[in-house]
Amino acid sequence: MKISATSSGGYAGLVQHLEVDTDSGPAGKALEQALKAHNYFAAAPSAAPIGADLLRWxxxxxxxxxxxxVSFVEDGQPANAPWQELLAQIRAAA
Incomplete structure (x- = not known):
């Protein structure tokens, strides 16, 4: 499985791009298990607030x-917490 994460927005407007191939990385199986355990493929993110200064992933x-x-905003909403956790795992694996 290939997983990518791309950011936009924020104060500086910088773009970040991360990619993980779960078949080749040591953290790959853990990422796949997290996706299945939390049913990420069926989950929907919360409604995103409007604001150019917010970092969107x-x-x-x-x-x-x-x-x-799936897109979400790093705004601290509890509904986005699972996406934040997954993003942390992607960052660690990339």
């Missing part, structure tokens, strides 16, 4: 041609 999961993308 798009996570894309590509598993054997089946692709899904």
């Amino acid at each position: 798009t996570l894309t999961f590509d598993d054997a041609g089946q692709q899904r993308s």
Whole structure:
């Protein structure tokens, strides 16, 4: 499975891009297990507030041609906490 995370926005407007191939990295199996355990493929992020100063992330999961993308804002909303946790795991694996 290939996982990518891309950010945009924030005060500086910098773009970050992270990629993880779960088949080749040592943290890959843990990421796949986290995705399945938390049912990330079926979960929906909370409504994103409007604000150019907020950092927005798009996570894309590509598993054997089946692709899904989810966007969320780093704004501290409890509904986005699972996405933040997954982003932390992606950062650690990248």
